Amino acid sequence: MLTSLAEGPKHGYAITRDVEEISGVRLGPGTLYGALSRLEGRGLIEALPAEDRRRPYRLTGAGSAALSEQLQALQHVARSGLDRLRLAEVSR
Amino acid sequence: MSRRLAGLALALYPLAFRRRYGEEMRALLDQTPPGALTVLDLLRGAVAAHLRPSPGLAGVVDVGDRLRASMSGVLACWVVFAAAGFGFYKTTEDHPFEVAAGAHTVLGGAHLGIQVLAILASVAVLVGAIPLSMLALHRARRQPSLRVLVSLPIVAVAVFAGLTGILILVAHSQHSQHSQHSSTAGGIAFIAWGLAGLACGAVCVLASRGALFAMPVTRGWLLVAFACGALATAVMAAIAIATAIYTIALSVDAVALAGEPNGPLQATSVSVSLIEQLIVMVIAGALAAVTTRRGWRAASELAAGAG
Numbered sequence: 545m546l547t548s549l550a551e552g553p554k555h556g557y558a559i560t561r562d563v564e565e566i567s568g569v570r571l572g573p574g575t576l577y578g579a580l581s582r583l584e585g586r587g588l589i590e591a592l593p594a595e596d597r598r599r600p601y602r603l604t605g606a607g608s609a610a611l612s613e614q615l616q617a618l619q620h621v622a623r624s625g626l627d628r629l630r631l632a633e634v635s636r
Numbered sequence: 637m638s639r640r641l642a643g644l645a646l647a648l649y650p651l652a653f654r655r656r657y658g659e660e661m662r663a664l665l666d667q668t669p670p671g672a673l674t675v676l677d678l679l680r681g682a683v684a685a686h687l688r689p690s691p692g693l694a695g696v697v698d699v700g701d702r703l704r705a706s707m708s709g710v711l712a713c714w715v716v717f718a719a720a721g722f723g724f725y726k727t728t729e730d731h732p733f734e735v736a737a738g739a740h741t742v743l744g745g746a747h748l749g750i751q752v753l754a755i756l757a758s759v760a761v762l763v764g765a766i767p768l769s770m771l772a773l774h775r776a777r778r779q780p781s782l783r784v785l786v787s788l789p790i791v792a793v794a795v796f797a798g799l800t801g802i803l804i805l806v807a808h809s810q811h812s813q814h815s816q817h818s819s820t821a822g823g824i825a826f827i828a829w830g831l832a833g834l835a836c837g838a839v840c841v842l843a844s845r846g847a848l849f850a851m852p853v854t855r856g857w858l859l860v861a862f863a864c865g866a867l868a869t870a871v872m873a874a875i876a877i878a879t880a881i882y883t884i885a886l887s888v889d890a891v892a893l894a895g896e897p898n899g900p901l902q903a904t905s906v907s908v909s910l911i912e913q914l915i916v917m918v919i920a921g922a923l924a925a926v927t928t929r930r931g932w933r934a935a936s937e938l939a940a941g942a943g
Contacts, residue, residue: 556664558865572674573664574645577657581685585692597663 545571545579545610546588552590553602556580583607599615637920642670644678645678651705652693653685686926689856698940701849703858706931707764708845710865713924717872719830720916721754726854726878740889748881750875757803761882764864765844767857772847772874785847792839799832823900830900856936862935870929872921 547574548554548562556576564570571579583589588607592600603611642665646658664676697705714826728747737744776782811821853861886894887907894907904912 545648556660557667560664560668564922572677572681572762573642573661573670574679574684574941576682577653578684581657581690581692585859594659597659599660 545581546607548616549589549601549603549607550611555595555598555600557598559601569573577620638670638672641675645682648679648682649685650689650764651701652689652696656696657695659943666938668732673929697942699934700853700855700858701936702934703847703862703931704845704853706927706934707858707861708841708848708863710869710924710931711844712841713767713920713927714757714872715819715841717875717917717920717924718758719834719837720913721750721875721922722833723909723913723916724750724906727898727906727913728882729799736890736893737743740885743885743889746878746885749878750882753875754880757868759903760864760868760871764861764868768848768853768861769844770829771853771857772844772851775851779851780876782850785843785850788843789840792836792843796832796836799829801830816835820901823902825865826900828905859935859938862931865931866928869921869924872917872924876914876917876921879910879914883914886910 545559545563547566548559552561556573559573559580561569561578580589584601586606588606588610589601591634592602599616643662644660646654646665648792649658661920668674715823733747737747772782775788806825807822895903896906898904898906898909
């Protein structure tokens with residue numbers, strides 16, 4: 545969800561569609577708003593003024609930093625895994 | 637159907653969560669037709685929101701409304717608890733249970749304790765509810781939205797009382813016919829009557845909750861009603877303990893009586909019925925304790941604000 549919001553502010557429906565596109569996982573409304581509530585409570589995202597009945601959310605500074613840290617950690621894991629697979633291929 | 641179920645599932649979320657995200661969630665449900673999986677996801681989310689309330693939602697609901705939510709929650713738990721209590725009364729009302737209670741001290745003590753505590757809890761609920769009901773009746777004359785909410789419980793209780801009267805008349809008229817067929821029909825009628833009683837209780841709880849949130853109530857009356865709700869919660873816990881003692885004592889002291897057939901259709905035994913009633917009591921009592929604990933925090937803030 546943080547990755548989805550890295551692109552810019554989005555409301556619930558747009559986040560659901562984007563997350564499905566990125567990860568193939570379709571979030572139910574209970575899961576989506578439970579996560580939004582926790583992320584908002586931790587100060588990682590913030591709500592913008594409501595548009596009609598929908599309210600867009602955007603990343604805060606802390607949210608951008610947390611996402612960057614998580615992605616770098618994932619990148620490290622992915623790179624290490626790929627390097628090891630490559631070494632294993634060469635040694636065969 | 638799923639849309640209606642999704643709406644009901646949404647109503648199960650905590651008040652603060654609904655106030656903060658309810659409208660957005662309804663908008664999302666309008667955009668994506670909800671299926672069974674969506675309803676399950678909402679139910680799971682509602683449970684999680686109750687168990688792990690987000691700290692960011694602390695200021696969404698004011699102290700008065702948190703107390704209102706606590707009181708209506710305790711009332712809902714009391715209705716369910718009372719239904720289980722009525723089941724206990726029906727299970728143990730016959731003469732052999734009186735004889736067993738007279739012969740065994742623990743059994744008799746637990747039974748007497750349950751009766752005294754049930755009266756105490758009922759009085760606590762009435763003392764808490766009567767001033768608020770009077771206030772709602774008084775305000776309903778000037779506030780049209782309250783009129784429907786005040787009328788609903790009266791209509792529900794009148795319909796249930798009428799249904800009860802009809803069933804009693806039918807039962808008396810068929811008293812002489814003791815056939816297997818009439819016994820089964822009587823059992824089914826009793827189950828239907830019980831379900832009608834629960835529906836009547838649900839209407840009363842929902843309407844009184846709506847009325848409680850729709851009218852201004854002074855700090856003093858809110859605290860009095862909360863104190864009565866807290867007392868009722870404590871008594872519910874005591875009744876559950878006494879029922880557990882009674883159930884164990886019956887299984888030890890009156891084994892034959894505990895094994896006798898029981899229930900509207902005689903499909904279960906006395907001890908199984910008592911265990912089922914105890915489980916309902918424990919769940920309703922535990923939920924009442926959780927909502928009272930939340931109300932206690934709000935009452936402390938309200939009292940501190942008054943000081």
